[in-house]
Amino acid sequence: MSVVEENPRTSSVTMQRDGEGRWSELLTRDHLAATVTLCLGVALFAFNEFFISTALPTAVEEFGGAALLSWAFTLYLVFAIIGGALAANQKARFGARNTLVAAALVFATGTVIATLATGMPQVLAGRLLQGLGEGIIAGVCYALIPELFPPRLVPKVFGAEAIVWASAAFAGPLISGLLTEYWSWRAAFFVNIPAVAVFLALVVTIVRQPKDRKGAAGAIPLLRVLAFGVGILLISISNTAGNGYVTAAFLMMAIAVFMTAVQSDRRSPNSILPFGAFSMRTALGTGLWVVLLMPLAQASGSVYLVYSMQQSWDFGPTAAGFSSALMAMSWSATAIFVASLPSHAVRIRLMWAGPLILCLGLIGLTLAVGSGEYGLVFVGQVAIGAGFGISWGTLSQFLMDVSTREERDKTSALLPTLQSAGYAIGAALFGVTANTFGLDEDVSEQVLSLSLTIVFALACVIAAASLFFAIRTLRLTRRAPRAAQLK
Structure with a gap:
């Protein structure tokens, strides 16, 4: 049985691997x-x-x-x-x-x-x-x-x-x-x-x-924690507002709260976020953008896919729900395959493929609701699951690896939190988009198709942004060893 005693002096996991595990x-x-x-x-x-x-x-x-x-x-x-x-x-x-x-x-x-x-x-x-x-x-x-x-x-x-x-x-x-x-x-x-x-x-x-934790942590940054919570609450409230202008106002307030909280956190000696979080100049910063944007894009399907299948193609709840299970099974199968690859370096190089396949899957959903070909829904869901399966575990491990020893816990704890935030922001954003283009009960098939097509098209754009950040993350990773050698 594995027994581990926490040691604040334990060094961060390095990028070197002592062989591949089974x-x-x-x-x-x-x-x-x-x-x-x-x-x-x-x-x-x-x-x-x-x-x-x-x-x-x-x-x-x-x-x-x-x-x-x-x-x-x-x-x-x-x-x-x-x-x-x-x-x-x-x-x-x-x-x-x-x-x-x-x-x-x-x-x-x-x-x-x-x-x-x-x-x-x-x-x-x-x-x-x-x-x-x-x-x-x-x-x-x-x-x-x-x-x-x-x-x-x-x-x-x-x-x-x-x-x-x-x-x-x-x-x-x-x-x-x-x-x-x-x-x-x-x-x-x-x-x-x-x-x-x-x-x-x-x-x-x-x-x-x-044995001794004295001085290991600073005071709880209560105001900043509450600010992040208020930001998510404003986003959630915006998704229930009946008026598009009110919804947009809530979203703008949420963005302002987040920006203020992040800037305050960067100046604090007792920060919540790891150093360099969301920076364009570090692999950690750009990698965290990928963690946020991939679930944000996928939230379009979580919110509207089952609804669109029921309204556009008269699928029952069980058959429509199968599409979500299909995505989860694809994610799991792909993650097992990637984790079984014998080379850690290959897994790292494949990270950019996840956002790319996610984008292709969302394109499939966009074409499905635009053309009425429901078969593309299942193809798209398999691709979306595969996109997460290819990159998610490797990306999570990579971000832990590139964090400093002192900040690895901050990075690790941030990953599931950021994933949840992505889903919440995505649900609100796509709700505003759908309502803006007329989605409501008893709308015509044309309005339904148009609004959902725009929702999934916007998700494609966000997935493309996550692809940009994934590629930049890999480029910054390659530059780091060269910079170290020049020093």
């Missing part, structure tokens, strides 16, 4: 417990998302308050991002084990509150706590990957997590639907509790506390 090593005595722990941390987030999205409408029918349904998702997302922003600070302050235990208890408390709720206000309170706990868990689990595993196995860990996501996308709605239909929506909520119990036992077993 999948079977994840299941050996040295790594099995760590593999299960980190995959279970991902599973808490992934399965909870699909369980709740399936069961929550039934809870709304029982309690009433349909107007509050979107807030159950909004509050979860906002506090998950706040939790992710706090993760690195809390890990440095209290150690990974204590932080994960506390976050899991917060998540469990939220789950119990939502399960026993007698009205929508309690459900919302439970979802808020679930989001805060899961945001911290996801951030710390990412930060623990290079601590619990040797560099040669890190690609395999990301591949294993991709399998968890695909399993959640495929089985989550089915399990939750069966529990809700034949038992109760409360069962779909409560099923998280046994998983949390196992997760807690594994964390206590495999992660040891450091």
